[in-house]
Amino acid sequence: MAVKFKDLSPAEQQDHRDRMRHSAAHVLAEAVTKLFPDAQLTIGPSIEDGFYYDFAVSEPFTPDDLKKIELEMRNSIKANTEFIERETSRDEALELVKDNPYKVEILQGIPADERVTFCSHADGAFEDLCRGGHMERTGDIKACKLLSAAGAYWRGNENNTMLQRIYGTAWESRDAQKGYLKRIEEAEKRDHRKLGRSLGLFFFDPIAPASPFFLPKGAQVMNNLIDYVKELYVKYGYQEVMTPQIFNTDLWKRSGHLEAYADNMYFVDVDEREFGVKPMNCPAAAMLYLADSHSYRELPMRMADFGRLHRNERSGVTHGLMRVRSFVQDDAHIFCTMDQIGTEVLSFLDMVEESFTTLGFDSYRFELSLRPEKRVGSDDMWDKAEAALTEILDSSGQTYSVEAGEGAFYGPKIDIFVPDAIGRDWQLGTVQLDFSLPERFDLEYAAEDGTRQRPVVIHRAMYGSLERFLGVLIEHLAGAFPLWMAPVQAVVVPIADRHNDFCNEVGVKLKEAGIRVQVDDSNDRMNAKIRHAQLQKVPYMLVAGDREVEAGALAVRTRTGENLDPMSVNEVVEKLLTEIADRS
Numbered sequence: 001m002a003v004k005f006k007d008l009s010p011a012e013q014q015d016h017r018d019r020m021r022h023s024a025a026h027v028l029a030e031a032v033t034k035l036f037p038d039a040q041l042t043i044g045p046s047i048e049d050g051f052y053y054d055f056a057v058s059e060p061f062t063p064d065d066l067k068k069i070e071l072e073m074r075n076s077i078k079a080n081t082e083f084i085e086r087e088t089s090r091d092e093a094l095e096l097v098k099d100n101p102y103k104v105e106i107l108q109g110i111p112a113d114e115r116v117t118f119c120s121h122a123d124g125a126f127e128d129l130c131r132g133g134h135m136e137r138t139g140d141i142k143a144c145k146l147l148s149a150a151g152a153y154w155r156g157n158e159n160n161t162m163l164q165r166i167y168g169t170a171w172e173s174r175d176a177q178k179g180y181l182k183r184i185e186e187a188e189k190r191d192h193r194k195l196g197r198s199l200g201l202f203f204f205d206p207i208a209p210a211s212p213f214f215l216p217k218g219a220q221v222m223n224n225l226i227d228y229v230k231e232l233y234v235k236y237g238y239q240e241v242m243t244p245q246i247f248n249t250d251l252w253k254r255s256g257h258l259e260a261y262a263d264n265m266y267f268v269d270v271d272e273r274e275f276g277v278k279p280m281n282c283p284a285a286a287m288l289y290l291a292d293s294h295s296y297r298e299l300p301m302r303m304a305d306f307g308r309l310h311r312n313e314r315s316g317v318t319h320g321l322m323r324v325r326s327f328v329q330d331d332a333h334i335f336c337t338m339d340q341i342g343t344e345v346l347s348f349l350d351m352v353e354e355s356f357t358t359l360g361f362d363s364y365r366f367e368l369s370l371r372p373e374k375r376v377g378s379d380d381m382w383d384k385a386e387a388a389l390t391e392i393l394d395s396s397g398q399t400y401s402v403e404a405g406e407g408a409f410y411g412p413k414i415d416i417f418v419p420d421a422i423g424r425d426w427q428l429g430t431v432q433l434d435f436s437l438p439e440r441f442d443l444e445y446a447a448e449d450g451t452r453q454r455p456v457v458i459h460r461a462m463y464g465s466l467e468r469f470l471g472v473l474i475e476h477l478a479g480a481f482p483l484w485m486a487p488v489q490a491v492v493v494p495i496a497d498r499h500n501d502f503c504n505e506v507g508v509k510l511k512e513a514g515i516r517v518q519v520d521d522s523n524d525r526m527n528a529k530i531r532h533a534q535l536q537k538v539p540y541m542l543v544a545g546d547r548e549v550e551a552g553a554l555a556v557r558t559r560t561g562e563n564l565d566p567m568s569v570n571e572v573v574e575k576l577l578t579e580i581a582d583r584s
Contacts, residue, residue: 005172016172021046023083023134024073024144024170025053026119030126031072032166035065041128042102042154042163049180050169054152056102057164061149066166070146076122080139085119085132093118093129102154103129143177144170147184156316186422192474193320199479199536201487202321210318211326212467217487220516224485225466226306228355228583229330232462236351238302238332243284245308246275254440255283256376260409264311279311282410282434282459285333286441289455294445299455300336300344307331321471328466334458335443338388341456345392345414345431348460352416352429355462358583359473360482364418366398367427369406376410377436385433386412408459410436420476428469432459480537480559484580490572491533492519492554495526495545502549506542506569513573515580534559542572 008016025044032039032055044053061069088096090107093116097103106129110116120127121138135141146168154160171177196202201218204210214222233240246268252258257265257280266277278284285303294301306328313325334344356364368389371382389412393400400414407413416429434457437443447453463469473481483489490510494503500521507519518538520529526543533541543555554572556564567575 013172017170018046019133019135020141020172021051021170023138024141024168025051026083026121026126026128026130026134027073027076027138027141027144028053028069028146028166028168029055029128030076030122031069033126034072035068040100040102043106044128050147050167052165052167054154054163054165056154056161060151061164061166066146066149069166070144073144073146077138077141077144079122080137081121081123082137083119083121083134084124085117085130085134087115087117090116096127097129141170142172143174144168145177145181153316156314158315183422183424187424187475190422190475190478191320192322192471195474195479196321199487201474204320208326209315210313210324212321212324218470220487221481221485222466222470225463225470226328226330228358229462232351232355233302233304233332236302236347238304240304240306241285241288243281243288243305243307244278246270246277247283249274249276251283251287252276255286256410256436256440257283260374260376264313266310266312277310278307279309281305281307281309281329281331282333282437282457283441285457286437286443289335289443290441294335294455296337296445296447296453299445300334300340302332302334302344304330304332321467321474324465324467327468329461330463330466331459331461334460335445335455336458337445337453338456341388341433341458342392342395344458345389346396348431348458348462349396352462356418356428360477361418361420364416364428366393366400367403367406367415367417368393368400369403369408369413369415371407371412372405372409374409375407377439381435381439382412385435389414389433408432408434410434411459413459418472420472421478426472428464428472429462430460430464433457434459481539482583483539483576484583486537486539487516488518488536488538489516489576489580490518490540490542491529491538492517493526493529493533493541493543494519494521495543497521499544499546499549503544506544506554509569510573510576513577515573515576530557534561540576 005013005016022045025046029041029044033041036057038058040056042054042056044051093107094104097107107116117130117132118127119130119132119134146166149164149166151162152165154163169177169180171180199217200215201221202212202214204212230240249258261279265279268275268277284307285305288303308326308328310326313323317323318325336344370386393414411432411434413430413432415427417425417427419425437457438454443455444452445455492503492506494500503519503521507517510517522529530541537559539559541557543557548554548566553566553568555566556572
């Protein structure tokens, strides 16, 4: 008797879905070649929550094309034919794909010691170069749907040919797929790019690709977030610093970034010398430490830097605020002794818990990322760093997963993943140990016994890129910021023109109290004004008509449509200020 999907372990469930989605990509490729015989196949992997296949075609796929392709896929799935994998010689493989330059390139990239395999289904009528990993039969794909088509460069390189990529999703049951599609629908409503425009927060323009322009409301939200982080810095003992934007490449050579990160950096020539725009704050933090001599009594030193960073991200991977080329991090570097590592990392995790709870994220998980293949430092250094973080996580009592090869190039790290309101996981906070930077910059402190010792550097950020975090937060909250973060905290709504003077006086009083308020004295009807404020996600609407003016009061309405008891102006001010102070 076959084991039910729900009885599989999480790893087995993921393997099942990966194989099913890879199988669906093959069925998609079969359907496209049937309907579009001139289409050339390229690659079709499984991805998170689905699959895609890239095709070289003369014309983009239309929505009607996708309907026809999906119907053809259903026929193939219903036929329930077997997936058959076979190994071939390289000469035979080259003969089979000789008319397809993309497959030839893939074949030539397969290492000499790796097998070359093809997979067929549809009783051998369709075959594709493939390393394997399929279901037994097409009928094992229980639920499948095509989602969209878009342009995609071959190999993700904008200098290569533009292909057409078809995205799809496949699941172990119709109910699972239905739940996923519902989440996708909700995610589209929460898309931070659409909300950023409609709420007047930010926009993008080709004049500065993948670099956001923050409008006044967006700048207000960002500044609210930064101010909150600064309050936490005071509480947890950080000092804020400021550092330059560009440095001579000698600095990047010394830090190791030039060797490991040059492809993601911007460079500029100044006075016949090459400078690099900083993609990270770490070397600047090292220079700050070197500016003076230090004793063990000064450690730990916690230096926070909100410096703007620039990274040359490929256009194919940029995405709204989630992946940009210009951004700010809530970045800090802690210089400490070996004995202080545990205390400092645990203190940071306490700060993460406090801040995430305040911002409405009530659960998270840890992931320990170990040494990558491309790294700096000795194996002994990595052994010590990985052992230190493992011991800290074990002592914390928190569950965590381990990811081999995913560490930073200079040290292992703990990444913090947070699920949002619709169940998507986001990597936000991170804390990283670095024994390499102190060696490269010859950082020292005078130990208690009079000897010179190397400090350890802890890189840490609660939110990482503040732009990316804001994108996540917008989608988590569907743009409805809590009162303390909202760019406009209240709108005063006069019912008729004769109430405008009173409402403007209310507006002045709220502004003097430090509340961000607008008075909507436009010619629109009251219901239209309230509707507009709700669409702008304003937390409170304060309405005044004849009765309210006479009583010196306001009718209070929330953005969710709840009507509160009428309040005096002073009561409204007190209520809003209390809620702002509590960050509730």
